[in-house]
Amino acid sequence: MTERLTLPSPAKLNLMLHILGRREDGYHELQTLFQFLDYGDELTFAVRDDGVIQLHTEFEGVPHDSNLIVKAAKKLQQQSGTSLGIDIWINKILPMGGGIGGGSSNAATTLLGLNHLWQLGWDHDRLAALGLTLGADVPVFVRGHAAFAEGVGEKLTPVEPEEPWYVVLVPQVSVSTAEIFSDPLLTRNSSPIKVRPVPKGNSRNDCLPVVARRYPEVRNALNLLGKFTEAKLTGTGSCVFGGFPSKAEADKVSALLTETLTGFVAKGSNVSMLHRKLQSLL
Ligand SMILES: C[C@](O)(CO)[C@H](O)COP(=O)(O)OP(=O)(O)OC[C@H]1O[C@@H](n2ccc(N)nc2=O)[C@H](O)[C@@H]1O
Numbered sequence: 001m002t003e004r005l006t007l008p009s010p011a012k013l014n015l016m017l018h019i020l021g022r023r024e025d026g027y028h029e030l031q032t033l034f035q036f037l038d039y040g041d042e043l044t045f046a047v048r049d050d051g052v053i054q055l056h057t058e059f060e061g062v063p064h065d066s067n068l069i070v071k072a073a074k075k076l077q078q079q080s081g082t083s084l085g086i087d088i089w090i091n092k093i094l095p096m097g098g099g100i101g102g103g104s105s106n107a108a109t110t111l112l113g114l115n116h117l118w119q120l121g122w123d124h125d126r127l128a129a130l131g132l133t134l135g136a137d138v139p140v141f142v143r144g145h146a147a148f149a150e151g152v153g154e155k156l157t158p159v160e161p162e163e164p165w166y167v168v169l170v171p172q173v174s175v176s177t178a179e180i181f182s183d184p185l186l187t188r189n190s191s192p193i194k195v196r197p198v199p200k201g202n203s204r205n206d207c208l209p210v211v212a213r214r215y216p217e218v219r220n221a222l223n224l225l226g227k228f229t230e231a232k233l234t235g236t237g238s239c240v241f242g243g244f245p246s247k248a249e250a251d252k253v254s255a256l257l258t259e260t261l262t263g264f265v266a267k268g269s270n271v272s273m274l275h276r277k278l279q280s281l282l
């Protein structure tokens with residue numbers, strides 16, 4: 001049997017997110033702080049020599065060829081000129097439309113996994129540039145280090161924020177990123193932060209007022225978690241999170257809140273678990 005490789009595909013959080021303006025192409029200039037979670041999906045790959053790219057796991061509402069996993073594999077195959085193909089399976093646990101970057105992370109895991117299995121020898125710069133054509137959040141997952149991001153999210157400076165335990169609540173609504181970014185009420189004029197590292201007190205997410213207004217489920221999650229710690233929105237939501245100094249404290253709060261809401265506890269991590277796994281293969 002062909003050798004199989006299983007790789008993690010972690011979630012991300014936006015610890016803050018400021019919107020500085022809107023570009024002519026409709027995309028928004030941001031400043032955001034990305035950190036990974038030791039929590040995510042798992043992708044399994046097996047090389048095939050007939051050039052076929054086949055994702056074997058079905059996604060509700062996402063046709064095979066629209067899946068970011070398949071799109072990433074096809075682009076890398078075309079641009080590298082390899083004659084090899086791939087079978088892919090995924091154990092999907094990350095909520096879709098949750099603002100924790102599941103789709104982008106899956107694309108990045110696919111790019112790094114195939115670069116390894118197809119022995120392409122592409123560096124991270126080249127993979128991140130390809131990744132950016134798939135989504136604004138793909139480059140940070142390719143690089144695998146917590147980062148302060150600018151531009152549309154592609155100009156990355158590595159950072160070392162604290163690594164607390166997080167309670168992440170998952171309101172049962174899928175938020176469309178495009179919908180939030182096109183809301184007329186969105187604040188798009190935050191002043192650029194010029195000081196590094198980003199001074200404390202800049203943890204605001206400019207998307208929060210618009211998301212909370214549109215989604216009562218998100219409002220409810222923010223209120224409930226806010227009784228225990230500063231409750232924040234990641235990306236354009238729907239997920240809401242708060243940090244705790246220990247797993248025990250995070251577990252205690254999670255146990256109380258998940259009686260009525262869906263959620264999980266995970267450690268913040270400045271080095272993606274995907275990169276830790278890839279490092280161990282070398
Ligand atoms: C908001 C964040 O989650 C922060 O991490 C990301 O920047 C969103 O990244 P993503 O989901 O990979 O986003 P994409 O798939 O590239 O874009 C989805 C839609 O969001 C809007 N969008 C996204 C990123 C950005 N900087 N400005 C935007 O206006 C665009 O309308 C775009 O059509």
Ligand SMILES: Nc1ncnc2c1ncn2[C@@H]1O[C@H](COP(=O)(O)OP(=O)(O)OP(=O)(O)O)[C@@H](O)[C@H]1O
Pocket residue numbers: 061062066067068069095096097098099100101102103104106107137174175177235236237238
């Ligand atoms: N492999 C994939 N995993 C999840 N979603 C995918 C995938 N491929 C395509 N999609 C589509 O992308 C949409 C956004 O999914 P994703 O999980 O990345 O959202 P998100 O967590 O809000 O992302 P972000 O934080 O980057 O905005 C989904 O609703 C789905 O239609």
